[in-house]
Amino acid sequence: MIYRFRAxxxxxxxxxxxxxxxxxETDSLEDLHNAITQSFGFDGLEMASFYVSNEDWEQGEEISMFDVSEGHDTIRTMSETLLNTVVNQSQTKLIYVYDFLSMWTFLVELAEIIEEAEGTDYPNLMFVHGQIPDTAPEKTFETENLDDDFNEFGDEMDTDDYEDLDFEENWN
Structure with a gap:
């Protein structure tokens, strides 16, 4: 079967x-990664990850290009993960992030499952709409609930007052 995605x-x-x-459907997420990067004009050399998503586009399990867990946890990689093991008629959404410094973020949705067309090469770029900007769109995050006086260490020390920290001036 053939999966039709919109990124x-x-x-x-x-x-x-x-x-x-x-x-x-039997291609890997790495194949989809390559198809997306090529279709948007990226060189495909930057790190990227897919995230399983729900109906509200909330980020779930990460499937990355490489296993960077250093043996602590097992992580799924794009090359070892087939599309049909992650996406199906009831699980249609993925979030794709390319280049973690620029954070190009794409919402990838399975739109349709069809029969393979004889004589068609896959992956197949069916339709292009819009030109990608020169730089990744900036992300805006909700900050209304963040406390400006947040102290990550939970102590009463003023982290802006360095004179009371008992460091020697030339400690290095």
């Missing part, structure tokens, strides 16, 4: 920027 750049602009991609 939408997550940004605040009015114009949608997306790509429609067909890919075999």
């Amino acid at each position: 939408i750049l997550d940004h605040d602009n009015e114009d949608d920027i997306f790509r429609d991609i067909e890919i075999r």
Whole structure:
């Protein structure tokens, strides 16, 4: 079977920027990663991850390009994860983040499952809408609940007052 995905750049602009991609259900997430990066004009050399998502586009389990867990936990990698083990008719949404310094973020949704068309090469870029900006859209985060006087250590020490910290001037 063939999965038809729509990958939408997550940004605040009015114009949608997306790509429609067909890919075999038995291809890996690495194959989808390559199809997305090529369709948006990236070189594909930066780190990236997929995240399983729910109906509210909340980020779930990470599936990364490489296992960077250093043996502490097992992590799924794109090359070892087939599309049909992550995405199906009831689980249709993924979040894709490319280049963790720029944070290009895409909402990837399974739109349709169809029969394979004879003579078609997959992955297949079906449709292109909009041009990707030169730089990744800035993310805005809700900060109304953050306390400006947050002290991560939970003590009464004023972290802006360095004179009372008992460091020698040339401690290094």
